[in-house]
Amino acid sequence: MCTVSPEGHILIVDDDAEIRRLAGKFLREHGHKVTAAQDAREMREALATGPVDLIILDVMLPGASGLDLCREIRRTSDVPIIMLTARGSDIDRIVGLELGADDYLAKPFNPRELLARIHAVLRRMRGPGGRVPPGGTLLGFSGWTLDTRRRELTNPDGAVVDLSTGEYDLLLTFLEHPQRVLTRDQLMDAAKNRTATGFDRAIDIQVSRLRKKLDSPDGPEMVKTVRGAGYFFAPEVARS
Structure with missing residues (x-):
């Protein structure tokens, strides 16, 4: 880091x-x-x-x-x-x-x-000068934990998974709005990624990279594509 x-x-x-x-x-x-x-x-x-x-x-x-x-x-x-x-x-x-x-x-x-x-x-x-979720700094989902103070993602086995700046911002946006369809524009706005204006595939690439780190071959897909609408983060999120 x-x-x-x-x-x-x-x-x-x-x-x-x-x-x-x-x-x-x-x-x-x-x-x-x-x-x-x-x-x-x-x-x-x-x-x-x-x-x-x-x-x-x-x-x-x-x-x-x-x-x-x-x-x-x-x-x-x-x-x-x-x-x-x-x-x-x-x-x-x-x-x-x-x-x-x-x-x-x-x-x-x-x-x-x-x-x-x-x-x-x-x-x-x-980080802390930006969007720290209310109600705690630990966000849990499907056995994973995101520590927003340390900007650290831990998988169900307890191993830390490296995230780029864009991947962290995107994951935090999903965790702040779980089980809700978010459009590409909403994701770029919420993740403060408007520097990519004019290149619509940027958010799709970020989602693809994040999926590779979150999904396991035998597990459910966490970030679902809603055709013609955007993306949907499926797991429930707990704050602590």
């Missing part, structure tokens, strides 16, 4: 020196600590040095691609990731979201839009 500082420590991974320089300068002017890396090796060195709050990760990198690195990061960390993609490259966006990225931004981009997306993701990560 990454540690969120008041300003935010941002790691920019991009082989374009001008993007690293300009984006880094802009983010520092707005109170963020910034570390820059031009490839996979420098990214790993930066992550080994200390925790970061968010990674800006370019898809097109020499050697290991940004998608490869996103997959690598997600094996051990839930640090938020914003992918930089070529304009109009829907495939990169879809694959990035499926691999665990929290948001994407097409190049060339406005630095102010990048800053807004960073702030939106960091606000979601801060």
Whole structure:
């Protein structure tokens, strides 16, 4: 779990020196600590040095691609990731979201839009300043437990299941509105995921990723699709 500082420590991974320089300068002017890396090796060195709050990760990198690195990061960390993609490259966006990225931004981009997306993701990560459910911080369903204070999901066997920022927000939204049909727009609004505006498949991809972590081969489907309407979280939810 990454540690969120008041300003935010941002790691920019991009082989374009001008993007690293300009984006880094802009983010520092707005109170963020910034570390820059031009490839996979420098990214790993930066992550080994200390925790970061968010990674800006370019898809097109020499050697290991940004998608490869996103997959690598997600094996051990839930640090938020914003992918930089070529304009109009829907495939990169879809694959990035499926691999665990929290948001994407097409190049060339406005630095102010990048800053807004960073702030939106960091606000979601801060948790207690956002939506802590009333009546307790533990939400139980079908043997699972979500601790909203620690942002930690535990399965029926007692093992902790890693969730990305988007997956946590989506699950919390379902748990706050169980056994009720939620439209895609309602899910994006409630999960504060409007940074994905204009890319309707984003919420479907998040649901698919969450299902893979919750459903077992011999168990009931927890998140059901309601054709033409949205999604329905089937289990009962207990608060404690």
